[in-house]
Amino acid sequence: MRLPPLIAVRFFEATARHASVRRAAQELHVTPGAVSQQVRKLEEFLGCALFERQARGLALTAAGRDYQRACAEGLAVIGHATSRIASTNRRQVVLVSCTPGFAVQWLVPRLHGFLQQHPGMDVHVGSTNRAVDLAAEGVHFAVRHGQGIYPGLQSEVLVADDLVPVCSPRLLAPRRTARVADITSARLLHDEHRGDWRLWCEAHGAAGLDCEDGIVFAHSNAAIEAAVAGRGFALVRRALVQQELAARELVSVHCKPLATPLAYHLVYRPEALIDPALRCFREWIMAQRSAG
Numbered sequence: 047m048r049l050p051p052l053i054a055v056r057f058f059e060a061t062a063r064h065a066s067v068r069r070a071a072q073e074l075h076v077t078p079g080a081v082s083q084q085v086r087k088l089e090e091f092l093g094c095a096l097f098e099r100q101a102r103g104l105a106l107t108a109a110g111r112d113y114q115r116a117c118a119e120g121l122a123v124i125g126h127a128t129s130r131i132a133s134t135n136r137r138q139v140v141l142v143s144c145t146p147g148f149a150v151q152w153l154v155p156r157l158h159g160f161l162q163q164h165p166g167m168d169v170h171v172g173s174t175n176r177a178v179d180l181a182a183e184g185v186h187f188a189v190r191h192g193q194g195i196y197p198g199l200q201s202e203v204l205v206a207d208d209l210v211p212v213c214s215p216r217l218l219a220p221r222r223t224a225r226v227a228d229i230t231s232a233r234l235l236h237d238e239h240r241g242d243w244r245l246w247c248e249a250h251g252a253a254g255l256d257c258e259d260g261i262v263f264a265h266s267n268a269a270i271e272a273a274v275a276g277r278g279f280a281l282v283r284r285a286l287v288q289q290e291l292a293a294r295e296l297v298s299v300h301c302k303p304l305a306t307p308l309a310y311h312l313v314y315r316p317e318a319l320i321d322p323a324l325r326c327f328r329e330w331i332m333a334q335r336s337a338g
Contacts, residue, residue: 050091055117057084058096062114063181063198065104073182122317129321138167138323144189146173147237147266148310151286152205153189160330167323175238175265180315186324187314187331194311202332205285205310208303209242212287212296214276224299226250233278234260237269242281246304270296 060070061081071078089096096110106114144153149171157169172178178185180199194201211229218224234243234257244257260278263269270287273280274295281304290296312331319325 050088051084054084054088054091056121057081058088059114059117059121061085061104062096062106062110063118065106067104119317119320122315122320126321140167140169140324140327141172141184141186142169142189143172143174143178143183143185143187145175145191145238145265147268147270147286148189148191148205149173150267151270152310155289156334160327163330164326167327169327180313186318187312187327190311190313192308192311194309196311196313198315199313200316201311201313203309204312204331204335205283207283207285208305209246209281210284210303211246211279211281211299211301212270212291213273213279213299215294215297216276217278218297222297224297226252226299226301229255229279229299231256231259235269235272235278235280236260236262237266237280237282238264242304242306245306246281249304250301 057070057074057076057080060073061067064070064073067078067081067085071081074081085096092109092113094109095107096113098105098107142153153171157171160169161167172185177190178188180186180188189204190196190201194203211224213224213228213233215222217233218228229252231254234255236243243255243260247253247255247257261269261272263272266280266282266286269280270282270290272278274290279299284291284298284303287296291298312328314324314328319328
């Protein structure tokens, strides 16, 4: 069996994934010239071209596409086997990236159950609003808010319930029921998805509300905290405020929920599930969709 130089395979896989010699070089902490040299060595070894050099950049040939899939799988197997052996006497770590709001309101309250079931594992949660590069940053899973279209990555719906307005019961005293008429422009609480209130007003014919008014928060959990404090009405997914609703810290406004094509998705590289620990975490978090 003839095996190619491993370093050349690694450089090719990074170049193919980024479709860029420059970005591959940044990931590998080498010069673009070094990447190009290794890719040429691999092409000479194989006796065929792996890329088409176009004016607008690189494009994989048919052989290159087949070889990229094989190399990605092979490197993932090697990487996971290395991690298992190197961590024989260490705790296994799962790296998850999500927005601060999703971490506080949905993920962290549930993690205690996972850690109890798997005492030999740790989950490190990185909270950020930017879309991380899973491969380049070594992140195993990300939770992203959108339509679920992430080329080259596996995407599964995690939270997709409709949006509902919520407020503190203190805003309603002595009444117990929250009505649409209770919502005023000055009491609107916005998170980073500021357009949600505008869509809600259109759906409910609330033309009298000025959706540019109210307070804007950088994160959804800050808007929820302000609602709990009685500062106004937040428009949120019910799944993110289950604890507050159950404790009567918040009540939902009596109206039809707002359907949206957007959802929170669990996103990961397909080869991540080769690792039993990562597969275990994925099975657990997807089970939380129906766990309430």
